[in-house]
Every structure is written in structure tokens, then in C-alpha cells.
Amino acid sequence: MDAWYQEADRVYAHPRDPYHRFDVHNSSRHVIIRHGESVIAESRRPRILLETGVVPRYYLPPEDVKVDLLERSATISECPYKGDGQHWNLTVDGTTLRDAAWTLPRPLGEALVITDFFCFYSEKLEVEVDGERLIG
Numbered sequence: 001m002d003a004w005y006q007e008a009d010r011v012y013a014h015p016r017d018p019y020h021r022f023d024v025h026n027s028s029r030h031v032i033i034r035h036g037e038s039v040i041a042e043s044r045r046p047r048i049l050l051e052t053g054v055v056p057r058y059y060l061p062p063e064d065v066k067v068d069l070l071e072r073s074a075t076i077s078e079c080p081y082k083g084d085g086q087h088w089n090l091t092v093d094g095t096t097l098r099d100a101a102w103t104l105p106r107p108l109g110e111a112l113v114i115t116d117f118f119c120f121y122s123e124k125l126e127v128e129v130d131g132e133r134l135i136g
Contacts, residue, residue: 059117
């Protein structure tokens with residue numbers, strides 16, 4: 001088997017679960033991304049992605065991110081709900097953290113409102129929302 005099909009349409013990545021959903025909301029929460037003492041990003045205008053079975057993710061506009069610290073990674077993830085995730089390596093103080101963030105350069109459906117916004121792994125970096133650290 002080379003691919004999944006739903007009727008005559010090729011399924012992207014894997015078949016969708018009809019009970020899986022996601023929503024994106026504008027927010028005014030104060031989000032700070034840190035690696036050690038270095039602030040990587042800070043925003044008061046994130047977009048929150050709420051997805052079935054996944055912790056809330058905070059997507060930050062590129063203008064609120066120190067993009068000069070990021071370099072495009074070779075890693076691209078596939079999601080049938082949101083589209084391809086382009087990953088980014090972070091280099092701070094001579095240390096490189098691989099695949100620390102991702103963007104959705106060509107998102108699908110409702111994810112269009114977070115095109116090219118950056119989301120950082122709370123498992124790899126300190127993500128603080130309204131003064132509270134998120135645990136990945």
C-alpha cells in the first residue's frame with residue numbers, strides 16, 4: 001500500500017479522526033520564551049491553538065521573536081489537520097538546540113490564521129504564560 005485514500009481523495013499524512021478537532025483563538029496573554037537567561041521571544045498577542053489530546057500551544061507572530069537566533073531545520077512534520085510543520089534550530093551563546101520551534105508555512109483550514117507564526121516546544125524551552133511556567 002503506497003497511500004491512504006478516502007473515496008478518490010488521497011489522505012495527507014494519515015487518516016483523520018472524526019472526533020479530533022482544533023481551534024485557534026486570539027489572546028492578550030503575556031508569553032515569554034526563554035533559554036536559560038536569554039529571552040527568545042515575548043508577546044502579548046499570541047494565538048492559542050487548542051487541540052484534542054494536546055497541551056495548548058502558543059503561536060507567536062514573527063515580529064515578537066528573535067528570528068536571528070533561529071535557523072531552518074531539515075525536520076518537517078506532517079499533520080493532516082494543520083499541514084506541514086517546518087522546524088527551527090535555536091542557537092544561543094554558542095549552544096544549538098535542535099528543533100526548538102516550528103512554523104506552519106502552508107497551513108490547512110483553520111490554521112491559516114497562524115501562518116508563519118512560531119511555536120516553541122515547552123519540553124525544550126521555558127515557556128511562561130502570564131507569569132506561570134508551562135510544563136511540557
